[in-house]
Amino acid sequence: xxxxxxxxxxxxxxxxxxxxxxxxxxxxxxxxxxxxxxxxxxxxxxxxxxxxxxxxxxxxxxxxxxxxxxxxxxx
Ligand SMILES: [Zn+2]
Numbered sequence: 001x002x003x004x005x006x007x008x009x010x011x012x013x014x015x016x017x018x019x020x021x022x023x024x025x026x027x028x029x030x031x032x033x034x035x036x037x038x039x040x041x042x043x044x045x046x047x048x049x050x051x052x053x054x055x056x057x058x059x060x061x062x063x064x065x066x067x068x069x070x071x072x073x074x075x
Contacts, residue, residue: 010040
């Protein structure tokens, strides 16, 4: 648990979020990403390990030139 740096009043708790990324022409939507989520404003924070995996998924989408890809995060 930590203090949210966006709204500075909420605290985060363990949850899952949907991450949307834009890379050039590609949009990648990744569901069920484990994150710390602010209970006040909904801002999410990804651990280093999780963001690395999210980035790897995004790179893959860009590689096969998908315009929009919707994925489910699998740890
Ligand atoms: Zn917040």
